[in-house]
Amino acid sequence: MWIAPVVISAISAVLAIAIAIIDGFVNNYGEVTISINEGQKKLTVKGGSPLLSTLSSKGIYVPSACGGKGSCGACKVKVLSDIGPHLPTELPYMSPEEIKNNIRLSCQVKLKSDIQIRLPEELFSVRQLNGLVEGLKEVTYDIKELTVRLAKNTTVDFKAGQYMQLVIPPYGDIKESAQRAYSISSKPSEKEKLEFLIRLVPNGIATTYVHRVLKEKQSMSVVGPFGDFYVRETDADMFCVAGGSGMAPIRSILLDMYEKKIRHRAIWYFFGARSRRDLFYLEELKQLEAQWPCFHFVPALSEPLPDDRWEGETGLITQVLDSYMKSEADPSKSREGYLCGSPGMIGACVKVMMANGIPEEKIYYDKFA
Amino acid sequence: MTPDVHPLALLIASVFTNNILLSLFLGMCSFISISKDLKASNGLGMAVTLVLTITTLINWMVYRWIILPFELVYLRYIVFIIVIAAIVQVLEMVIERVSPTLYRSLGIFLPLITVNCAIMGVSLFMQLRNYDLLQSAFFGAGSGLGWWLAIVLLAAIRQRIEKNPIPAGLKGAGITLITIGIIGMAFLGFAGMLKTQ
Numbered sequence: 001m002w003i004a005p006v007v008i009s010a011i012s013a014v015l016a017i018a019i020a021i022i023d024g025f026v027n028n029y030g031e032v033t034i035s036i037n038e039g040q041k042k043l044t045v046k047g048g049s050p051l052l053s054t055l056s057s058k059g060i061y062v063p064s065a066c067g068g069k070g071s072c073g074a075c076k077v078k079v080l081s082d083i084g085p086h087l088p089t090e091l092p093y094m095s096p097e098e099i100k101n102n103i104r105l106s107c108q109v110k111l112k113s114d115i116q117i118r119l120p121e122e123l124f125s126v127r128q129l130n131g132l133v134e135g136l137k138e139v140t141y142d143i144k145e146l147t148v149r150l151a152k153n154t155t156v157d158f159k160a161g162q163y164m165q166l167v168i169p170p171y172g173d174i175k176e177s178a179q180r181a182y183s184i185s186s187k188p189s190e191k192e193k194l195e196f197l198i199r200l201v202p203n204g205i206a207t208t209y210v211h212r213v214l215k216e217k218q219s220m221s222v223v224g225p226f227g228d229f230y231v232r233e234t235d236a237d238m239f240c241v242a243g244g245s246g247m248a249p250i251r252s253i254l255l256d257m258y259e260k261k262i263r264h265r266a267i268w269y270f271f272g273a274r275s276r277r278d279l280f281y282l283e284e285l286k287q288l289e290a291q292w293p294c295f296h297f298v299p300a301l302s303e304p305l306p307d308d309r310w311e312g313e314t315g316l317i318t319q320v321l322d323s324y325m326k327s328e329a330d331p332s333k334s335r336e337g338y339l340c341g342s343p344g345m346i347g348a349c350v351k352v353m354m355a356n357g358i359p360e361e362k363i364y365y366d367k368f369a
Numbered sequence: 370m371t372p373d374v375h376p377l378a379l380l381i382a383s384v385f386t387n388n389i390l391l392s393l394f395l396g397m398c399s400f401i402s403i404s405k406d407l408k409a410s411n412g413l414g415m416a417v418t419l420v421l422t423i424t425t426l427i428n429w430m431v432y433r434w435i436i437l438p439f440e441l442v443y444l445r446y447i448v449f450i451i452v453i454a455a456i457v458q459v460l461e462m463v464i465e466r467v468s469p470t471l472y473r474s475l476g477i478f479l480p481l482i483t484v485n486c487a488i489m490g491v492s493l494f495m496q497l498r499n500y501d502l503l504q505s506a507f508f509g510a511g512s513g514l515g516w517w518l519a520i521v522l523l524a525a526i527r528q529r530i531e532k533n534p535i536p537a538g539l540k541g542a543g544i545t546l547i548t549i550g551i552i553g554m555a556f557l558g559f560a561g562m563l564k565t566q
Contacts, residue, residue, distance in 0.1 A: 007439050011431070011448060015455035022459050026466045084469060088477050112469075 160256035164224035180206035185248035272317030276308035383511030396487030414517030425509025
């Protein structure tokens, strides 16, 4: 009876070895040169790997929310040399304009020969920052507030609303290190620490790690900052909508604007949740509202439980947003929308905002990938 | 007992009279989803033919030289699928290196083929019908060509009827399945002209 497992293992082993040998042989593209921004920076690297991971191994971090799986479409890079037509795995994320300009997904482009690319200057300021977990606090039953204190003499500069990628080391059944994007919830003036809000998602690599594995005092690395979700400096009234862990970038933005003594524009924050147990930071935001006359905080529950004794707004956040935009806000001022949450929630809120006089290009959002 | 069938007859039979797709309905998932697009169908057909020919041959060797001597016939499913997965992996790497153009035209279809039931089905028929090495080679290649022919036929028809007034409830997969049924019936007209076992 012992023969069956032995034979199967032997067949698998032979095939695995054959694949490994052929891989080492066939996949060897030798040394390849990457020339960035017309020779401003030149890297000599080993070919055969995707452009994204090769660049990050050299300390250049192109933003990527999914960590190189080709599922977020964030790691776009302009390629100047001819590397063949777009792959089917790139096309879903490309507009016709981008295809014409040879914008590529750097996680799908395999380095086979010398290549010329163009990268925005600010990417060179993206760094990997190391720190220690200072706090890991439950703010609701499924959201944790993670505080990372950066290593000595390390500081970070970011704009409120931007995000970082948490570096998740291999753990349990996960054999490879992964990176996942999370918005920063602390204010930019606190340069030596970073806070994040992390909601437990079943089977999520980073969320499971933060909720079940990570402990205080452990080390934690982040890469960043990335993102163009930040406040535009105008006089328009701001309408922010975010629920759950989507609060993170909005909180950072609010704390930053309060600190910068912005008083000339009304700021509305609609915080949607299902019931009382999904609400958090309520005291902090109410206190902020009391100290800051132009800020209006509107928490709303869609399904309040009898035990909640809820006296605030009820209903879907889109309904609450709609009625406030119609009856409470100043109709004479121009308006901007800031949204953070799931694609469904963003889609619904964009519709309400457009119906209430915000042009589509003035609605900024941070979609969960 | 090896059946007394000429390998060339087997090749013709598996393309026309015993088409793996149209008479046995194996490999339906990619058949239906990819046949939307004629060019992609052609690429996938080519890839399936290539993989089928090679995997059938190698599985024949594995079956005759390893599975039979060790009396492990009950494990053939697992062994066959491991072999298929490994070969597809190797093929993908080799093609990427040797012919980037072919690699690009096959694109994502190569890895998809690992889970194509036609590939597994042909290896199992090869074992069930006791073909010898040459017969297996022609059976594998013929089945691949038959699959290729069938998907290109279907893709061409789908392209033609795309603008036709199809009832709303039948659009997409519905009318495609009906089309496949009619093509299948036409091919069944050849049934019995050539024997395969």
